[in-house]
Amino acid sequence: MKNSKEKIDMKTLTITGLALCFSLSLSAQEQTNTAAVQKIRQEGLENSKVMDIAFQITDVAGPRLSNSPGLKRAQDWAVRQFTSWGLKNVHLEAWGQFGKGWQIDKYYAATTLPYYHAMIGAPKAWTPGTKGAIKSEVILIKADTITDLLPYKGKLAGKIVMFDQVTIQPLQNSYKADAVRYTDAELAKMAEAAPQPQGQRPRAGAANNMMAQMMKMREIRAAMASFMLEEQVGLLLSYGRGNHGTFFTSNGASYALDAKPVAPELEISAEDYLHILRLLRAGEKVEVEADIRTSFYDQDPQGYNVIAEIPGTDRKLKDEVVMIGGHYDSWHSATGATDNAAGAAVMMETMRILKAINFKPKRTIRVALWSSEEQGLHGSRGYVAKHFGDPKTMVLTKDHKKISAYYNLDNGTGAIRGIYLQGNTAAGPIFQEWLTPFQDLGAKTVTAGNTGGTDHQAFDAVGIPGFQFIQDPMDYNTRTHHTNQDTFDRLAEEDLKRAATIVASFVYHTSEREAQIPRKELPKTPEVPKQ
C-alpha cells in the first residue's frame, strides 16, 4: 500500500547478490543454495506482499492489545490468510490463561478553563472509563507517601486530579535525528563482541535490597491506587512521556481476572500535561471535561497464538521443526505497526515466499504469531512450556530434541543488518555463510552478543537455539515503540521486503541443513536464592 521512496533497481541488486554468493559460497565449509536464494530474492524483493500484510494487521485490524477484539480480528485474518496460501495445521492455539481483554470505546478530554483546548491522550490500558461525561476543576496533589494523601480525604469524589511530580522535566528541543541506521563502525563493533554468559541472577544481597525497594514502591503505588478508588476520584491525569504529540503508553491496572479495581486513569501528551501543571503551580484555575468509555472482555480468558506450518517432506527429518515467529499483540493507543506488526508481517511474508517458490522442506517449517508478549512474553513462554520444556525445572519434552532453531523478529521496521548469536558461538560460521548472499542488502554482521526483551528468550531459556536479528534502530526508541504514533506510516517498505527475503533464506537453509543448528550447553536449573 505504501509507495516506497527508497525504491532501487531490484534487478541490479539480485545480480550483485548472486555474484557475491557464487564467489564466496564455494570457498566456505557451510553451503548456501544459490538457486534457492535466487528464487527467494526474486519472490521477496520483486513480488512482495509484506506491505499488504502489514496493512491488514494495522489499519484493518487495529490496536491489538492482548485478548482484545482487535487482536482477535487480526488472529482470525491470519488464520484465513495462512489457509489461503495453502499452509497446513493452521490454528489458534491456547497457551494458557491470560486474563481480561480491554479496549477503548470513547476518548475525549479537554481543558475548559482557562480556555478550551482538546487534549491528546488515551486511557491507560485496563482502566475503567469515567462515569459518563464529567467536568471538574483539576486538583493538584502533592504526595510522596500515603500520609501525604490524608489531607485530601473526602475532597476528591468525582474530581479530576493530577500529581505534582517533581521528577517531570521541561521538554527539550531535539538536535538529533529521530531515526538512525547503524553505521559500519557500529556494526563492526558488534561483530567483535565477546559471547555473553546466560543472564546471571543478581547476588542474593543485592537482589533482596532491590526486591525490598521495589516492594516498597509497589506498596505505595497500590495504597495510592486504593485511596483514589475509595475516594471515588473522577479521573486521574497521568504524564505521557514523549514529545510533539507523540506519547508512550502503558497499562494502568492488571489484566488478571481478579485484578483490584482502580480509578479511571488517562495518559495525556507531555505538552498537555505540562500545560496544566504549569498553570496549577502558578495558582491558575484549570477545569477539564472528559468522557471516556472502555470495555473489558473476560468470557474467554485463555491466551492464543496463531500457528501454521509448511510440513516437512524428508522421511527422516520431517518430524523435526524450524520455527519462526514474532509477537502479534500491541499496545492500545495505536496500531502497533513497528511493535510488532512489522515482525509479524515479515514472518507471514516469509511463509508466503516459501510457498510461492513451491519449497518442499526437509524439516517442517512452523510460524507462530505470539500474543501477550507485551505483558511478559506469555504467549511464547506458554508455548515453549507446553511443547519443549519448563525453564524452572528444566524438565524437557521429547520434542525438545526435534527443534533445530527459532528465529524471531521484533525490533521495529529497520532493515536486518545481521543476527545476534545469543552466546551460541558454534552457530556463528553457519550464519556468516548464510548472510553472504545478502551483503549487498547491508546484512552481514554476526555478533556473539545477546539481545533481550522478546520471544526468542523463551526458547533460549530451555536451551533451544533462539535468535533475534539485528535491525537498524530507525525511530523505534524516539517515536514508535509503545507510542500513539506507532502507525502504518512508520513502516519502511524496502526494509521489510529485504527482511522477509533474508529470513526466508535462513529458514530454507535451516530446514535443508543435514544437521540441526548446534546448541549451547543446557541451562542449569536456576538456584533458589537463599534467604
Place this chain on the structure above:
Amino acid sequence: MKNSKEKIDMKTLTITGLALCFSLSLSAQEQTNTAAVQKIRQEGLENSKVMDIAFQITDVAGPRLSNSPGLKRAQDWAVRQFTSWGLKNVHLEAWGQFGKGWQIDKYYAATTLPYYHAMIGAPKAWTPGTKGAIKSEVILIKADTITDLLPYKGKLAGKIVMFDQVTIQPLQNSYKADAVRYTDAELAKMAEAAPQPQGQRPRAGAANNMMAQMMKMREIRAAMASFMLEEQVGLLLSYGRGNHGTFFTSNGASYALDAKPVAPELEISAEDYLHILRLLRAGEKVEVEADIRTSFYDQDPQGYNVIAEIPGTDRKLKDEVVMIGGHYDSWHSATGATDNAAGAAVMMETMRILKAINFKPKRTIRVALWSSEEQGLHGSRGYVAKHFGDPKTMVLTKDHKKISAYYNLDNGTGAIRGIYLQGNTAAGPIFQEWLTPFQDLGAKTVTAGNTGGTDHQAFDAVGIPGFQFIQDPMDYNTRTHHTNQDTFDRLAEEDLKRAATIVASFVYHTSEREAQIPRKELPKTPEVPKQ
C-alpha cells in the same frame, strides 16, 4: 517557569562580553556605551522575566487568533503589565477594520469503524462547527474539477467526506534533526550576501499568467466550497501536513464580516488522514463521529495593536521615536509560543529591562504588539499607514521623519545571531559595532540580505529603516510554526534572555545616537501594471 538545561555561568559570560566590548569598541568609529551594556546584560541575563512573560502570553491567555477572546485576554494583560512597569501612553490602538474573531469551543472526532480511534485535529480557523454530534460513513470524493463533483450531487447531506488527493504522499522517517542552529559557515555566508534590491514585481506577462492560474485555482476552490455548502456536507476532513502528531494549521474560510459561509472543515493529523485514506482506497468502510463547536465574534470588527512607551527626555530628540515590536496574534490550534509569543515576550522584556535600569532615553522608545500579522501584516501596515505614510501613493506624514528605526522579532525561539540590513548597507557598520559586546553570545553577523514575511516590511515599504534579527532556526519549520505543537514547551529560555538583552542594547544605542539610523532611498511609487 521553565528550568533551563542550557544554563551556563552568566558571570563568566558577562565578563567575557565586556572584555570584548572594551577591546573592540575603542577602535571603532561608532560607539557603544560600555556601562549601559553592562547594566543591560546584568538585568537581561541575570534577572530575566522573559519566561514569566511568555507563560502569561501562552499558557494563561491561550491561542490568540486575530480578534479572538484569547488575543483580547493577552492584550488586556499586556496593557496591565506595561502600566505596572511604569510605561507611558499604554493603550490598545485600533489600526482599522479586521473582521470576525473566532474560537474553538469543542473539538471531538474519532473513527468508529473499522474500530474506535480518537483523532488528533482541529477545525480550520473561521469554519463553523458540526450540527451537533454527527456520525457517518466517510465518503471519498475523487474530483479535480467542478464537473467531477456532479455525480455526488444529492448524496452528501450530513455526510462526512474527504478528497482523494493524489498529491498526498506517504510519511517518511526523519533522518535529520528537528532542531538546528546556524553553523559558523552558514553565518559567514550570510555575512557575505550582496544587498538585495527592493522586492521587484514580476514582469507583466509572467504576472498575468501567474495571476490567471491563481484565479482559476481560486475559482475551482470557491466552486467546490459552494458545492459542499449547498449539498449540506456534515464535515469535510482535511489533511494536516506534519508528522508524529504534529500538524500545521490554517484557515478554512475568510474572516471578513461578509464572508461567504462554508461547510464545517476539520484538519486532522497526517497519520489520522492517511489511515482513513488507505482504508477507503482499499474499499474498507470507515465511519467517523464528530462534535465540533466554534464561535464567531463580530461585535467589534476593529483590529488593535498594544502600544506603550518610555518617553524621550532630550529637549531636541524627545519627539523622535525608536520603535520595536513583534506580532502578538497566533494561529488557533496551540498557544503560538514561537510564533510569536517568543518575539512579543522578548520585546516586552526589552522594555522591562530598560525601565529596570532606569534608562531615560533621549528619543522616545515605543513598543508595538501587532495583531493580524498572520492574515497579512494588517496590524503593522495599518499602524504605518496611519502614522507614517501610504506605501501605495508614498504620501508621507510629518512623523515619517521622526522615526529613527523599527526592530522586529518573529522567527521563533532561536538565539539572535545577528541582523538583516534589508538592503540598508549604511546601517551595516553601526550594527556591526553594536553587536561587538555580544560576540560571546554568538551574535555577530550583519547581512545586507533581506528577510520577509513579517512586520518590519510594513516600515520598510515606506522607507523607514525596518529590521528583523537573524535567529537560529531551531525546530521552527519542522515542529512549531503554525502547528498544534507551538506550545510553551518549545521556548528556549537562554535564547530568549539573550535576545532581550541584545535588543535592549540596540534600542538603547538607537535612542542615544546623535543621528538617526541612515535611510535607504525612498521607494518609488509602484507602477500600475499595464494591461
